[in-house]
Amino acid sequence: MEDGEFSVGMEFGSRESVISAIKSYTISRGVDYTVYESEPQTFYAKCKGYGAGCDWLIRASLIRKKACWEIRRYNGKHTCTMGTISQDHAKLDSDTIADAIRPLVEADHSIKVKSVIAEVQGRFNYTVSYRKAWLAKQKAVVKVFGDWEVSYQTLPVWLKAMTVKMPRSRVQIKTLPVYRESEEVQGVRVLHCVFGSFYSSIVASRHCKPLVQVDGSHLYEKYKGSLLVAVAQDGNQNIVPIAFAIVEGETADAWEFFLTNLRRYVVTIDGVGIISDRHTTIDAAIARSNGAWSPPRAWHMYCISHIGSNFLRRFKAPYLRKLVVNTGISTCYYGSIHSKFVAPTYN
Numbered sequence: 001m002e003d004g005e006f007s008v009g010m011e012f013g014s015r016e017s018v019i020s021a022i023k024s025y026t027i028s029r030g031v032d033y034t035v036y037e038s039e040p041q042t043f044y045a046k047c048k049g050y051g052a053g054c055d056w057l058i059r060a061s062l063i064r065k066k067a068c069w070e071i072r073r074y075n076g077k078h079t080c081t082m083g084t085i086s087q088d089h090a091k092l093d094s095d096t097i098a099d100a101i102r103p104l105v106e107a108d109h110s111i112k113v114k115s116v117i118a119e120v121q122g123r124f125n126y127t128v129s130y131r132k133a134w135l136a137k138q139k140a141v142v143k144v145f146g147d148w149e150v151s152y153q154t155l156p157v158w159l160k161a162m163t164v165k166m167p168r169s170r171v172q173i174k175t176l177p178v179y180r181e182s183e184e185v186q187g188v189r190v191l192h193c194v195f196g197s198f199y200s201s202i203v204a205s206r207h208c209k210p211l212v213q214v215d216g217s218h219l220y221e222k223y224k225g226s227l228l229v230a231v232a233q234d235g236n237q238n239i240v241p242i243a244f245a246i247v248e249g250e251t252a253d254a255w256e257f258f259l260t261n262l263r264r265y266v267v268t269i270d271g272v273g274i275i276s277d278r279h280t281t282i283d284a285a286i287a288r289s290n291g292a293w294s295p296p297r298a299w300h301m302y303c304i305s306h307i308g309s310n311f312l313r314r315f316k317a318p319y320l321r322k323l324v325v326n327t328g329i330s331t332c333y334y335g336s337i338h339s340k341f342v343a344p345t346y347n
Contacts, residue, residue: 204242227244228255
């Protein structure tokens, strides 16, 4: 594009690319246009001030023989003096911004919306609304990482591929029916929770200390929930991830689902210690385990780091918190081979 202007005969690879070029041209010059024809094979637009001091127009069409889009008519530069009349631009929509910020999203999908607004200001010299910037970020995330719904739909396929590649890996998926006006929708299920453990993790856990620590973390973004994880520790103090679950939240049912599968497929030995925070739903799940996570098969302990954090939150005394943690991690002997690793649960 000589001097940034279009010319008759100019070719583009697709309908989207020619429209994007027209939008960019319009935004950079602070002018606007009205679409008069937008069909699968033609795009025709005129300046907003056409007939009142400006004759700018452009027509692009699909040329099947060339398998491209071509500028078929162009009246040259804008002659209007419209200029920039607002902080935003009508053609600077969320799709255009999404394409512009795609490299930023690829580098950091958690980029702040205010950073998106700043990027638009620097590149286009316009200040867009928070909502438009937020929507553009969501569209950019989809362009880079894929659609949320499609990702959930393909999750069973990925888990199936995992078990095909590593046949002794363990996967459990629990789904729920979908109802519409009290009637079940046939052929549609909703993901409720999923448990997974790679075979390599299962094997590794057999060579770790007889200890397993479980914890949960909130999932944000579009679909909420919780990620539950279980880790072990080898003889060199390295943390070894052994299982995970995606659940609706840290409920007693969710923890029961996770701990049941963890016991069934991964932590199968007796005399093991399980460490957690003081979440009451974990206590409830262990109580429902029919002895699988209770003495003498297992001993439940509270994480000393969580206890220390709770202590500090209440008493505001860092030096006392350190004493509490040091007391908890000190090695004590009770005349049992498991005494270094397990202890009864205290309320």
